[in-house]
Amino acid sequence: MCPFSTQLYLSQVMKNPSRFKPVLALAVLCWTTTWTSAQIERLNLEQMVAKSDDAILGEIVKSEVIRIDHPIDGPELYYTHLTVKGRSLVDGKAQTTVVTFAGGFVDSEHGVWNSEAPSTEDTKIGNEVVAFYAHTSNMGGGLAANALYAAHGGLYRTVEGRMGKVVLGRGDGYAIAENLKLPTLDERITSIQQASRREGGAK
């Protein structure tokens, strides 16, 4: 069973068979991770850009899971910190950012699967991703962090195509619904930012 984004991607491959290398398509076929569901906000790209602090394009270079036991929010709160090294899609500057989502395992026996977390395939070290994030002073259990905005809905993998990098969309309701060439995403985010500034809403 392929996740929705993979099916969308395959549809695009079928309509434009010459645009992508077969090997890329086969690689995407194998990118099947299903541990995501959705109790997240329905967001388009404009809304995601407006609500998040930034979007980073980069490589996941580190992954760490922490456990918090909180007197009010409860025991065994697990959070995963992903360190992403790359550049901002908003201003283009180089940055290394730690983004955080709920869920994860500190070892093979201690941790939780979180229904909204990105899949383990999506969060592998070495993956190149686009991550939207926003700082929050309390993600639960008093943890202040750059929350991966909308959890799995804020993380999008890239793949290399013949025409350049492609950001894999997740389907209707997600900020990046369909697969986008990376320059197209760059342009759209810049355009959204410029429009926001014209309206006096720049961050």
Add this chain to the structure above:
Amino acid sequence: MKYFNAALPCFALGFASLLLLSTSETRAFSLNGGSLGLTQRDVRVFNNFTNPEANDNQTPHPQFPGAQGAVMAIWKSAVEWGSMPHGDGTGDPTQPVLGSGGANFDFSFQGEATEVGGIDDNIHSVISGSNGGVLAFTELPISNGWRTRYYDVWTWEDGPGAIAVGYDIQSAATFAHGSALGIAQSSDPNATMRGIITPTSTSLRSIEADDIAAIQTIYGVAGPSKPVINGIVIANGQITVLGSGFDPSGNEVWFTQASAGGDGTPVKVTDLESNGDSVAAMIPANAGPGDVLVRRNGTSFGSLSNAWPTDLMDTGNTCPTPVSYCTAQANSVGPGAQIGSVGLASLSVNGFSLTCTGLPANVPGIFFYGDAQTNTPFGDGTQCVSLTIRRLGVRFADGAGAVSQTLDFASPPLDSGGGAAFPGGTKNFQFWYRDVAGGPSGFNLSDGLSVNFCN
């Protein structure tokens, strides 16, 4: 040859794509590989929602007795995944019937918790703070249980009708229960497990065809081996659960706990006999308004019935309480055997059982009955029943010296002829048993029980 080499992966890709696209038309859901066993059917709510809209529904509903506000909304979300309509199926004005799963799975609502609980305690609760665009989440050890959290930053509403502002608790909880059941995600835009939530929407309250296919894939389609409850009768502190598929012995009746707290384990009455269509039990003091379920022998997903709502109040059946008479004589283990009963002596309910306690362990005996009473020495005891005696078959006392027998008013000798029970009629029952060590005759009898039958 070059053409062949190039074509092969393309054919393979095309075929694989067609398979995937074709599959998506009939099965859009994906599973996370886990399931909830019979020990993980409980659902509790730690009602720490802070915004008033989350608990402003204070109108009771007969299908959700004892619950209001967020607790009722979450209970509704659980029963929507149930195998068949919950009671009469009403309670949600946005859909005609609650209880659409059709699978070998039903939750056991266990009321309110008093704390957040651990990651496998099967509790819904609010978590402080915010997590970007995440509204709620479910933590999933899966086979050991789950925990669902709702971020406090959002405005939550309990319904039951349209949602004016904020997010619908029942919708989010329906989705959360799907996650807890083992469903990961659906690509079907109509499925609840697609689940991108929008403010004021109640569309996720009702599970759809793809969600139903998912739960039936995990737990199997509800079939003939799954016990079914279709009604209850309550009188004189006893509940008679009506339905089908109950085992001859070893049944359990599960109740919702009366007080908040606990560990999620249902209040249970165990080792209950049945004629297949009804199970009778005394209502435990720690049982409260909620759901009852019947578990028959077995450990399969389908060993547990559907959930049936009840406030545990007397349902108004006017069957008289059976009356003891006559006096048992002492036997080898004590002052004498005492006959009793469980359930209503209702011919239509057909869930009445005789009991006898105070017997020597493992001895054989026979329940018998007649139309008249007497008080005549007989063997080492007293005969309390006379006129035409009818016997109900040999039973053996258990190791604790107890025995029971469920009467079947639809079968001989109770359904016809002189031995027939009829509304308003009375029969007198007694238990005869072997007791070689108890006296010179080697047998004895219980006291008598006069039973007046109702319709």
